[in-house]
Amino acid sequence: MSLRTLILCSSLLLTACATPSPSLAPAPSGYYRVQPGDTLYRIARQHKQSVASLARWNQLADSASIQAGQLLRVQPPAGAGKPSAGKPSASRPAESKPAPPPARLDIKLQWPADGALLAGFDGNRNKGLDIAGQAGDPVRAAAAGKVIYASKGIRAYGNLLIVKHNESTLTVYAHNQKLLVQEGQQVSAGQQIATMGDSGANRVKLHFELRLGTRVVDPAAYLPPR
Numbered sequence: 001m002s003l004r005t006l007i008l009c010s011s012l013l014l015t016a017c018a019t020p021s022p023s024l025a026p027a028p029s030g031y032y033r034v035q036p037g038d039t040l041y042r043i044a045r046q047h048k049q050s051v052a053s054l055a056r057w058n059q060l061a062d063s064a065s066i067q068a069g070q071l072l073r074v075q076p077p078a079g080a081g082k083p084s085a086g087k088p089s090a091s092r093p094a095e096s097k098p099a100p101p102p103a104r105l106d107i108k109l110q111w112p113a114d115g116a117l118l119a120g121f122d123g124n125r126n127k128g129l130d131i132a133g134q135a136g137d138p139v140r141a142a143a144a145g146k147v148i149y150a151s152k153g154i155r156a157y158g159n160l161l162i163v164k165h166n167e168s169t170l171t172v173y174a175h176n177q178k179l180l181v182q183e184g185q186q187v188s189a190g191q192q193i194a195t196m197g198d199s200g201a202n203r204v205k206l207h208f209e210l211r212l213g214t215r216v217v218d219p220a221a222y223l224p225p226r
Helices: 003-016 040-046 051-057
Strands: 031-033 071-073 117-119 129-132 138-140 145-151 159-166 169-179 192-196 205-212 215-217
Touching (some): 040 051, 051 071, 071 117, 145 169
Antiparallel strands (some): 031 071, 117 129, 138 192, 159 169, 169 205, 205 215
16 A cells, blocks of 8 residues: 555544544534424425425435434535625624535546435534445445555444545545455446445444545535435
């Protein structure tokens, strides 16, 4: 393994240790943790959004398919909405500035797994997306690239794959049950590279990260709606 890859994997270990279990962590800003008895309609009204928007942002094929404990995005992903051009009312404080647009990505990404979103990116406690599934479900390459890491050497990430797509772009796939590719192997977009598992985690899930240069960024800003 190259020194550069070893340094990258060491940094992953440091960030992984700070990521709590999604079932215990509070909902990050822009998200809502589903409570028993909640409906998507009620959540939409509570957060002043439409049911269609919540279904689209959370890749829900059926508006009745939410479950208690599930994490739902209740604010639009970065770049999905336009900031208001009006001036703030004199009777209320100015609203916070909108998030800056996401950095440019020179490749097209696709979802690496089909399950519901368990936890979203917040840049601090969670450096990526946690996607639900069953043990053995396929994990697919988000884009074509070269596998630069395939091992279970980073305990907090379990069986881990890292794919390099170009000089500045990496994707990370953690907690796999079985790795189906090896270091140095070229993979195509959508190719199955692992099976979903719970290695290094307290439940079956895929932890997916996107790294642009030295930055870890929100993958949801670059993934297509389902």
